[in-house]
Amino acid sequence: MAHKALILLLAAAGIICTVYFTTHPMKTNDHLIPDPIVRPATQAGRFYESDPALLSQEVDSLLALHGHATADDRVAAVIVPHAGYYFSGNVAASAYMSINPQKPYRRIFLIGPSHHVWLNGASVNTEADYYATPLGQIRVDHETAVHLTEADSVFTYNEKAHDREHCLEVQLPFLQRRWKEVPPIVPIIVSTNNYHTLQRISRVLKPYFNDENLFIISSDFSHYPSYKDAYQVDGKTAEAIMSGDVEQFITTLETNNRLGIRQLETSACGEFPIITLMLMLDHRYEVRHLLYQNSGDIDRHDPNRVVGYHSFAFLRNTQSDAQKQANMFSLSEEEKQLLKQLARESIATAFDSGAVESKPLCQRRPVLNQKCGAFVTLNKRGRLRGCIGHFGEDAPLYEMVSEMARAAAFEDPRFPPLRRDELEDIDIEISVLTPMRRIHSLEELELHRHGIYIRKGLRSGTFLPQVADEVNWTKEEFVGHCSRDKAGLGWDGWRDAELYVYEAIVF
Numbered sequence: 001m002a003h004k005a006l007i008l009l010l011a012a013a014g015i016i017c018t019v020y021f022t023t024h025p026m027k028t029n030d031h032l033i034p035d036p037i038v039r040p041a042t043q044a045g046r047f048y049e050s051d052p053a054l055l056s057q058e059v060d061s062l063l064a065l066h067g068h069a070t071a072d073d074r075v076a077a078v079i080v081p082h083a084g085y086y087f088s089g090n091v092a093a094s095a096y097m098s099i100n101p102q103k104p105y106r107r108i109f110l111i112g113p114s115h116h117v118w119l120n121g122a123s124v125n126t127e128a129d130y131y132a133t134p135l136g137q138i139r140v141d142h143e144t145a146v147h148l149t150e151a152d153s154v155f156t157y158n159e160k161a162h163d164r165e166h167c168l169e170v171q172l173p174f175l176q177r178r179w180k181e182v183p184p185i186v187p188i189i190v191s192t193n194n195y196h197t198l199q200r201i202s203r204v205l206k207p208y209f210n211d212e213n214l215f216i217i218s219s220d221f222s223h224y225p226s227y228k229d230a231y232q233v234d235g236k237t238a239e240a241i242m243s244g245d246v247e248q249f250i251t252t253l254e255t256n257n258r259l260g261i262r263q264l265e266t267s268a269c270g271e272f273p274i275i276t277l278m279l280m281l282d283h284r285y286e287v288r289h290l291l292y293q294n295s296g297d298i299d300r301h302d303p304n305r306v307v308g309y310h311s312f313a314f315l316r317n318t319q320s321d322a323q324k325q326a327n328m329f330s331l332s333e334e335e336k337q338l339l340k341q342l343a344r345e346s347i348a349t350a351f352d353s354g355a356v357e358s359k360p361l362c363q364r365r366p367v368l369n370q371k372c373g374a375f376v377t378l379n380k381r382g383r384l385r386g387c388i389g390h391f392g393e394d395a396p397l398y399e400m401v402s403e404m405a406r407a408a409a410f411e412d413p414r415f416p417p418l419r420r421d422e423l424e425d426i427d428i429e430i431s432v433l434t435p436m437r438r439i440h441s442l443e444e445l446e447l448h449r450h451g452i453y454i455r456k457g458l459r460s461g462t463f464l465p466q467v468a469d470e471v472n473w474t475k476e477e478f479v480g481h482c483s484r485d486k487a488g489l490g491w492d493g494w495r496d497a498e499l500y501v502y503e504a505i506v507f
Helices: 002-013 052-064 085-096 142-151 169-178 195-208 227-243 246-258 271-279 319-328 333-350 397-410 420-425 475-486
Strands: 026-028 031-033 075-080 107-113 121-124 130-133 136-139 185-191 213-218 285-294 308-316 373-380 383-390 426-433 437-439 451-456 459-463 498-502 504-506
Touching (some): 052 085, 075 085, 075 271, 085 169, 085 285, 085 308, 107 195, 130 169, 136 169, 142 185, 142 195, 169 213, 185 271, 195 271, 213 271, 227 246, 227 285, 246 271, 333 420, 333 426, 373 397, 383 426, 420 426, 451 475
Parallel strands (some): 107 185, 107 213
Antiparallel strands (some): 075 308, 121 185, 285 308, 373 383, 373 426, 426 504, 451 498
């Protein structure tokens, strides 16, 4: 019994050793045709059944426990555990049953932590063509994986991050039993405690965080506290995730760590993938807690040493809901002046290599703490002197304005860095952006009200709404110029690209 309990605990914590294999090219018609590279099922027989029939029965029985759940087309992401099915399969199944398998997701991003190597970044599997399980193979979206490594050096490929890693593999049989045909996957391992690096990762992934794709975040929660302490710690962590506030999540993990709870090694082993997800969130998403259990609920052999499991679903609001919230967003004249003052002081302090001082007046204003995109435009005697903006809704508005003001002054490649003696002649214009909304026809675009954002692959470009006030273009010309001059897609490149509109509060 002691040996059996040890094996179960190792499975609960995800401690395993496995072997990777390579493939060999085959010769056909005197030409070497390489076999597809298949990442093998290294955890079959450990975390889940190795026999296909038994595995199908195991997964189906877990999914059936949540047959009453309503699948929702709005699911953008889920957080699921990655322990052995004996321990966490029920919690994982609750997440998969919340997803509508009939929705035609283009691809599935699988993101989890590293249990074997430290990366100080993210590793995306650009080598494997398929991932295998006893139930068959799932195709890897190789093109997207490569695009990620080309977009930012924070994405690399490290074989050791994937060859023995269980946190992504254990999700695959659930996908295979839930979907008739599984969309291609993008396997990513995130391993860094550098917040700025996590921001870079999330910024590259943010364009893919749309209605076409599904994100699956793999994480267990408290490791090794007592049963009672696990419920306390995991409850606090769940509240932080439910808030949708990444800073509250990080603070909660730090607070949990300072509580002095015996044997608590971590509150979330997938802390970094979860932060990556939360950095991509904004007010358009509803966070729904689905289920919590810990290993002590399954096996009561040792209630003084357990592992916790949560499942969450992140639901994207409908366009009408998002539009309502965007319309509710407004700034008072006093708040606009506070932001303009902050932008000017941010530039001024940069000349002395100083940091921008904390602004209690900004911090106490709820609307200025909302996470919004913003552009800052500098004009000198009526002529453009710099303009930089950021769409990402990953920082409070007052911080975004401060950062973009400095960028417009010193980082716009079209102009030399601003000199101190020029600042007195600079007029500052700020454009606060409402949430972007996908459109499928130019009929949905309203000139002078909407800005346009065009994206295709790694290329993108935008025109702010006020551009239409400065020119006498038709809708087609407005979009055509943006496509050609900003996104580099050619005049008609917008026709098969993704189109988004947004509004701007300009002052």
